[in-house]
Amino acid sequence: MRVVKIIAIGVVGFFLGYCLWRFNYDGYSQKWEILPAPPQEVSELIPTGEPPLFIKTSGGNTYYLSYQYNEGWLQATVPEDLMYPIEVTKPCDLWAPEFSPFSNALENINDCVQERTMYGDGSVKSTFIIDSNGNIWRWQHIVTAEDLLPLLCFPFLGLSAGLLAGFVFVRRKNAKQKE
Numbered sequence: 209m210r211v212v213k214i215i216a217i218g219v220v221g222f223f224l225g226y227c228l229w230r231f232n233y234d235g236y237s238q239k240w241e242i243l244p245a246p247p248q249e250v251s252e253l254i255p256t257g258e259p260p261l262f263i264k265t266s267g268g269n270t271y272y273l274s275y276q277y278n279e280g281w282l283q284a285t286v287p288e289d290l291m292y293p294i295e296v297t298k299p300c301d302l303w304a305p306e307f308s309p310f311s312n313a314l315e316n317i318n319d320c321v322q323e324r325t326m327y328g329d330g331s332v333k334s335t336f337i338i339d340s341n342g343n344i345w346r347w348q349h350i351v352t353a354e355d356l357l358p359l360l361c362f363p364f365l366g367l368s369a370g371l372l373a374g375f376v377f378v379r380r381k382n383a384k385q386k387e
Contacts, residue, residue: 210378210382213374213377213378214371214374214375214377214378215371215374216374217370217371217373217374217377218367218370218371218374219367219370220370221366221367221368221369221370221371221373222363222364222366222367222370223366224366224370225362225363225364225365225366225367225369226362226363226366228362228366229360229362229363231310232362233351233355234305234349235305235306235333235347235349236305236308236310236311237310238305238306238311238347238348238349239311239312239347240306240311240312240313240314240337240345240346240347241345241346241347242343242344242345243261243273243343243344243345243346244273244280244281245343246263246265246271246281246342246344247265247271247281248265248266248267248269249265249266249342250263250264250265250266250319250338250342250344251264251265251266252264252319253319253320253321253336253338253344254270254286255294255296255298255321255323255334255336256272256286256287256290256294257290257291257292257293257294257323257325260272260273260274260275261273261334261336261344261346262284262286263281263344269283270283270284270285270286271283271284272284292325292326292327293325293326294323294324294325294326295323295324295326296321296322296323297321297322297323298320298321298322299320300317300320300321300322300335300337301322304322304335305349306322306335306347306349311347313347314337314339314345316339316340316341317337317338317339318337318338318339318340318342319337319338320335320336320337320338321335321336322334322335323335329352329353330350330351330352330353330355331350331351332348332349332350332351333348333349333350333351334346334347334348334349335347335348
């Protein structure tokens with residue numbers, strides 16, 4: 209019976225470690241950030257993969273957000289051929305991690321697009337929102353092969369801690385019974 213208790217507590221620890229791993233791997237800990245103000249009112253978000261985000265304004269012009277040297281929004285045409293394969297979800301899946309209670313998700317959403325850019329060694333998931341004030345917000349989660357090994361340690365650390373806690377629990381119970 210003692211071994212069963214130790215294993216049961218170890219399984220609980222493994223499950224808690226797995227939940228922590230999924231929490232981080234899925235991006236529940238990521239927060240939304242506001243992007244620089246666009247030059248005109250935005251009429252459409254155009255996903256092209258990472259980088260960058262293209263927008264179409266009410267004037268019919270297209271711009272992209274340049275992060276290089278903090279240049280901001282630069283006018284350009286949307287590229288025909290994408291550099292990397294992407295998956296696009298529009299309208300957004302509101303059950304996705306970026307809309308969870310753990311993030312600072314907005315409630316006033318006028319337009320939304322989700323994209324996942326696939327690379328050889330990982331992916332970048334980005335979600336862009338236009339709020340009721342015309343501001344553009346971004347949520348981004350990057351997963352690379354380097355991230356997987358540390359994250360996989362969570363379930364095994366949970367299992368180890370659970371087994372140790374189970375062993376201590378059984379030892380204490382046995383000590384009380386002997387008294």
